[in-house]
Amino acid sequence: MRASQFFVSTLKEAPSDAEIVSHKLMLRAGLIRKVAAGIYTYMPMGLRVIRKVENIVREEMDRAGALELTMPMVQPAELWQETGRWDKMGDELLRFKDRHERDFALQPTSEEVITDTARQELKSYRQLPKNFYQIQTKFRDERRPRFGVMRGREFTMKDAYSFDRDVDAAGRSYDAMYAAYCRIFDRMGLTYRAVAADTGAIGGDRSHEFQVIADTGEDAIVYCPQSDYAANIELAEALPLLASRAAPGADLVKTPTPGKATCADVAALLGVPLETTVKSLVLATDDVDEAGQPAGVTVWLLLVRGDHELNEVKAGKLEGLKNGFRFASEAEILEHFGCKPGYLGPIGLLKPVKVVADRTVANMADFICGANAEDFHYTGANWGRDLPEPDLVADIRNVVAGDPSPDGKGELAIQRGIEVGHVFYLGTKYSKAMNATFLDEDGRPKPFEMGCYGIGITRIPGAAIEQNHDERGIIWPDAIAPFQAVICPVGWGRSEAVRDTATALYEALRAAGIDAILDDRDERPGVMFADWELVGVPHRITIGDRGLKEGQVEYQGRRDAEATKLAVDGLAEAVLARLALR
Amino acid sequence: MRASQFFVSTLKEAPSDAEIVSHKLMLRAGLIRKVAAGIYTYMPMGLRVIRKVENIVREEMDRAGALELTMPMVQPAELWQETGRWDKMGDELLRFKDRHERDFALQPTSEEVITDTARQELKSYRQLPKNFYQIQTKFRDERRPRFGVMRGREFTMKDAYSFDRDVDAAGRSYDAMYAAYCRIFDRMGLTYRAVAADTGAIGGDRSHEFQVIADTGEDAIVYCPQSDYAANIELAEALPLLASRAAPGADLVKTPTPGKATCADVAALLGVPLETTVKSLVLATDDVDEAGQPAGVTVWLLLVRGDHELNEVKAGKLEGLKNGFRFASEAEILEHFGCKPGYLGPIGLLKPVKVVADRTVANMADFICGANAEDFHYTGANWGRDLPEPDLVADIRNVVAGDPSPDGKGELAIQRGIEVGHVFYLGTKYSKAMNATFLDEDGRPKPFEMGCYGIGITRIPGAAIEQNHDERGIIWPDAIAPFQAVICPVGWGRSEAVRDTATALYEALRAAGIDAILDDRDERPGVMFADWELVGVPHRITIGDRGLKEGQVEYQGRRDAEATKLAVDGLAEAVLARLALR
Incomplete structure (x- = not known):
């Protein structure tokens, strides 16, 4: 992409209602623009990030054998009434009437619709297991939308639903999703933890949140540095800090x-x-x-x-x-x-x-x-x-840092995290409520054992920024950066040598499959650098006449304190080598 | 993809409320399932078609220099009130209140939101031209949703909006979109016509509908076989059929x-x-x-x-x-x-x-x-x-077949068509209503000259089927088929030779970038053939022990009356050659 053909729209200051750093930086870098409270347009720069996130999620869901479909955003009340959620859910479920006065809701999730699909389509145990997913717009009418994409009203979620014969098979589906989620967040280059979470009325131990570690996270997550124990604060077990009760030593x-x-x-x-x-x-x-x-x-x-x-x-x-x-x-x-x-x-x-x-x-x-x-x-x-x-x-208290780990292997530590994914064993909660059954090998109808698996697609950029930023702007992991590399020619308008070298490098990177942007806007270096550091492109190559006279250009990784020189001879190979290091 | 890992769900009969052939076949082939009137789930088989349609549209929009973004589905009343459409539009605009009693609508199109974005983001003529597009869920609360995806309520549309300095530049944007649309529908393998359409109150001659030709189409389209004249029936000019008035010859x-x-x-x-x-x-x-x-x-x-x-x-x-x-x-x-x-x-x-x-x-x-x-x-x-x-x-009448063409080059003919795209010059209708201006070179604010350009993404499969089907089912053009080729092994469960040959061919096609499906369900040939003819996969290779003994397999194009023999030696190359012919 050439910057002159793209839409670069950075702001010096963030609007005053932006409270957290990711919200401020997404607005300043031109990734999103507010349309209403908790409702945003994803601008071209932001949508590039979303598409990369979606593609990683899609590839790993497909690899795990899940099948993509798309359920409607507008869903009829009848299905939600079958499970009782039409009445039980609060105002987050946005309900309305169509022109014929029929009740509908905007999907916040789609358990009801997918269970309805399953009871019509999955008749036999031979068709199981199945895991259906969608990457689709969701709506939750939050009372107080805030933090930009972190707690918006309209958002994109990947939601998957597994259907199995029995508890053991549901466990295998769960484990497959857990593994897929690890691959997904690994590929995105995020530092995260999968932490055990509460299963509520469903029971069992199969509920994990995937938390991106960030000091600004809403959630407290508990882990043991000496073992693999990790749970969210709601679930983490607090052992007694006193092994036994001492005899009274004082008067009342x-x-x-x-x-x-x-x-x-x-x-x-x-x-x-x-x-x-x-x-x-x-x-x-x-x-x-x-x-x-x-x-x-x-x-x-x-x-x-x-x-x-x-x-x-x-x-x-x-x-x-x-x-x-x-x-x-x-x-x-x-x-x-x-x-x-x-x-x-x-x-x-x-x-x-x-x-x-x-x-x-x-x-x-x-x-x-x-x-x-x-x-x-x-x-x-x-x-x-x-x-x-x-x-x-x-055990009725929150653990605190330094508490003994429930697995007996050390002391607990606490971090802040941002929930970006959740895998959850549902059991037969929805299948029983909706009478969704299949004929098992013994010829008897049985309710599906279900699981649900969410990833907050539009939340991930926010979480990634909370984890990766500095005073100059965003620092994207390569895999989800809007552009992997930016070429900044100094003197684009006046130097043919600069233009030729920059264009040749751009074409070579493109040919190698690198998503590079060539800044041909003929801006001053300060403007270019400020823009691309704010936007957070992880690799920058600066090409100017002064360097070219010595056969050199400058490379600077977004986290690097200083630029390093690269020879013009073999430039593309040298840049590709830098990109491969990340 | 292996069929055992996919979701093939065909029906012998279509539900009785399916009126037209595309609706019936999409239900029977398991492409869609109804959730409510005019609201469908796109099942895995159907979503594959949608994704291919989307990708072609996206590639050609990008090639034409348009920039993708995503506007929200839920839009605030305030913007729609600025243009008066909040009141002017009928019940098709689904309006509702959020939990704070604020008015919102589900987007049927997004002129208001994009014009709001433009007036905030595009300050100078230097930023023009710009063309923003989205591929996003839309909702129109049709009084009588019918014909499946052809007149549904929730649907996916590609909508693009161009912003230009003046009428000439807007004309160039229009022409670029017209050309992109031709490439899009060419690549999809559809027989279509671009026909001049009415511009209503906007005036001018820049409005064209892209109509997929089908006998069952809702629209009458008029063309001249001897020239390139084409218009929809609303616009096509009817010349006088009598050059002059004869003298009276009879008494009253x-x-x-x-x-x-x-x-x-x-x-x-x-x-x-x-x-x-x-x-x-x-x-x-x-x-x-x-x-x-x-x-x-x-x-x-x-x-x-x-x-x-x-x-x-x-x-x-x-x-x-x-x-x-x-x-x-x-x-x-x-x-x-x-x-x-x-x-x-x-x-x-x-x-x-x-x-x-x-x-x-x-x-x-x-x-x-x-x-x-x-x-x-x-x-x-x-x-x-x-x-x-x-x-x-x-001129106050519809033309009829045989009328003289308005360009004087022959006689008009009439076909039926299904509108799948529309390019439209908007002028300053929205920019003036919303006071969306940029500073021109002379330092004065001027309203944007706009155009809008829609493609009915989810309507295209329906139109393609109306145009391409027979008594056995759908006949997809290669470019938008859910799978380009299907390999049908006869005796998968019992013959190692069949399994080996089928698997080797499958792997070779995949390696060549062909989107093939291997039917490893171990079904009888009749079941396999009926399923894949109904689904409409354009190329089928049947592999059985009998043929293998003679070193042969069968190839049959979906439109072919009979199968032809292919030698097992060099099979993949022979199949790839067949695919390239389409």
């Missing part, structure tokens, strides 16, 4: 802590480590009887160490909480604790409360907790002596 | 024609040629005064020869009718003609009526027309003698 004392409503403040006031305090969190469940009628409220007190955070996903898996919970109201707290939040604790309850202690809390002795009296905490509290043993001991 | 006679309300019936009753009769059509315009207030109704009588049809597009260009017209009500007809329809004519009107005669009618003498009295017609009517000269003489 009701201690004035005026105005100190947080563990940190109390610890500071008393001059003790935060690790000696216990934090109280009060939840409530609205119980129903066997007939499904309301049957009162159960109040829950969850206890984690003062320096720990409650993990709501883990709490949501506990017996009694797994059908849904909420934080207790102030009235419910007063009724059960006789005190307002900030000074709550497990000692001296007015009414029965289910007490759940985190594994570490359950082994603490002489701990500090709220006294259920405003401006007072207890010190020297001990299980069994000052209060009953907890009703339940469970 | 009010003739009883009881119950004969059509020209054909009257001519039959009287035993005269249909060409001696004149048909009366009554229109009305609702007039407004200078302040835009209603100012009564004007009634129009349009006269065409009895064997001709009124052309409403031509009528709509007449002074007085070009701001919109309707057919007159029965009350209006009675008021002006004193008679009900069927016996209307230009002689003896009760109230003033604007009389418009077709060019041919204006030169008729001794003609027959309604007498404005039930069950009576006049014979021997003559302009000037029996009634005043018409208020207006104009």
